[in-house]
Amino acid sequence: MAHLLNLEGATVIHGARTVLDGVSLGLDDGARVGVVGRNGDGKSTLLRVLAGTQTLDGGRATRSRGTTLGVLSQTDDLDPSHTVRRAVVGDVPDHVWASDARIRSVLDGLLGDMLEGPAAAPGGAEALVGQLSGGQRRRVALARLMAGDDDVLLLDEPTNHLDVEGVAWLAEHLRTRWQPSQGALVVVTHDRWFLDAVVEKTWEVHDGVVDSYDGGYAAYVLARAERARIASVTAERRDNLLRKELAWLRRGAPARTSKPRFRIEAANALIAAEPPPRDAFALSRTATARLGKDVVDVEGVSLAVGEGAERRVLLDDVTWRLGPGDRIGIVGVNGSGKTTLLRLLLGQVQPDAGRVKLGKTVVTGVLSQDLRELDAVADQRVLETVEREATSVLDVATGKELTASSVVERLGFPAARAWTHVRDLSGGERRRLQLARLLVRGPNLLLLDEPTNDLDTDTLAAVEDVLDGFAGTLVVVSHDRYLLERTTDRQVALLGDGAIRDLPGGVEEYLALRHAGAGAAGAATSSVASGSSSSPSSRDDQAGPRQDGAAASAAEARAARKEVARLERQLAKLTEREAKLHDALAASAADYAAAAKLDAELRELLSEKEALEEEWLEAAEAAG
Incomplete structure (x- = not known):
C-alpha cells in the first residue's frame, strides 16, 4: 500500500495560540478519513498543511512523487468570467466530456437542479460564474474537483449548500470513485450521516493534537466515550451526553448500526441504562396542555411565486395540520419552497387562496438562516442577551428549572465565552446564541431553518440534547438527515408538484422518490402529510389537482x-x-x-x- 502524504512533528502557531503541536500522521493509498473537532480547533488548518498551502512553524510535510492533490477549500478560486460549463470541464469539447459517464454523473448529481429546475441559474450552463450566488459557486467548485482525476482529495465542508439528494449522491460517488486500495480522501464535515457513509477512519483535532479512531462517526463516538470512561477524565454531563448519543446510534437506522466497526458489547454495556432520547408521550401530553388541540391549520392553500414565465406553483390546494407535540422534518431540493413554507406558517407570506390558521395559544420561535435578529444586540454580551429574554426555563425532560446561564453552557458557551460580545462571535456561535434566546422565551411552536449551518459535531449533539426537552411542536428544515432522524418523528417533502408529501420511510423514501422521478408524477396519488389532529377523511381530500400538460x-x-x-x-x-x-x-x-x-x-x-x-x-x- 503506497504512502501518499506524511506529517512529521507539524506545528502551526497563530498569534499566541498553538493550533497544531507536533502532529505526526500519514495518509496511505486507500485511506478514507473524516476530520472532526470543535469550531476553531484547527480542522481546516490541518487540511491546508496536508495540501502544502499552510506554512509550518515546525516539522515538515512530505508528499510521494507523482501524487496529485485535489483541494476544496471554504473559498473558491473560480474565474468569474468563465461560464459554468467551462469552469467544470475546461475547454474540453462537448462530445468528449459528454461521452464520459463519470463527468455526466457529476454534472447531474451536483449541478442538475442548478442548471435546470426551480433554483436554476439564469443562463444555465452558460451562466457566468461571477453572476452566481455563493452557494452555486461552491457547488461549481465541487463539481470541477469531482470531474478531475486526482489521487488524493482534501475536502473542507463539501456538503455545505447541498440538499439531501446532493449529499447522498456525493457519498455514493466518493465510495465508488476509486478501487478499495486506491486513492485517498480526507474530508472535514459536520454531516454525521455523511461521515458514517463514506469514511473508515476518523481524526479528531483538539488542543493542538490529532487523535485517530477506526471507523466512521458512530465508531468514533463509542471509542471517545469508552476512552473517557476508562480514563475518568471527562465531566459527568459530557459522559451522559455521549451515552445518549450512543443510545441513539444503536437504536437508529440499520445502515448505521449494522456496521461491525466497533465492539458491540462495549456499546451495549455503556448504554444499558440509558433511556430513549426523549419521552414522546410525556412531551406530547405537556405540549397538549400548553397548546390545546389546535396549533397550525393550513386549509386549501395555494401559493405561487414569480411572474410570467418565471411563475412557479409551490402549493396547490394543500391542506396540512400541525398538532401539539408534532416533530416534523421538511426536505426538498433547493428552491422547492421550504423556507417559504415556514414563512407561510408564520403569516409572513399570504397565500393566493385558502387560509392558514394559528391556534390562539401558539407562541412561535423562529431560527432563521441569516440570523439578522442578532444585529440589534451586537454590542451586548452573550449571557446578557439571553437573560434579557428570560432568566430561567423549565426543562420538561427532567422537570428541573434551568437558568439562562445553564442553557448557554449546554449550548457550548463556557463561563469565559459567555461574556463575549455578540459582534465577536463566529457563525456557529451566533447560531447557538440565537437558539438559546429562542428557547428561554418559552415558545410552544419552534421553527428551525437549516439549524446545523456552521456547527461542529459536538455542538450538534448538544443542540439535539436541548431539543429533546422541548415540549411543543417542532418543525425543522434541514439537509442534515442525521439531525432530521434524530430530532423529528416524521418527515415530509416538497417535491415540486404543489403538494406536501408524507414520508413514512423517512429520508430514504424521499431519495427513492426523487430517483424515480416521482416528484412530478406522483402527486395525483400522494396524500398531503397530516398532523396528529387530522381525521382520516381529511387525508382523502388533500392531494392537490394536477394539470394534463404537467402529467x-x-x-x-x-x-x-x-x-x-x-x-x-x-x-x-x-x-x-x-x-x-x-x-x-x-x-x-x-x-x-x-x-x-x-x-x-x-x-x-x-x-x-x-x-x-x-x-x-x-x-x-x-x-x-
Missing part, C-alpha cells in the same frame, strides 16, 4: 431518462469494444492486412459511437 411533460421526461440510460449502456459497450480494438491493433502492428481490417472496424465503431453521443445529448436535454 404529459413528466411522462416525456421519464421516457427521456429511460432513453438516456439505454444510450449510456450502449456507449459503455462501444467504449469497451473500442479499447479491445486498440489492443488488437497494437498486437497486429506487423500484420498489414489484419491491421487494415481492424482499423476499418474501429472507424465504423467510432462513427456509431459519435451518432449515439448526439442522441444522448438530445435525450439528456429532454430529460432535464
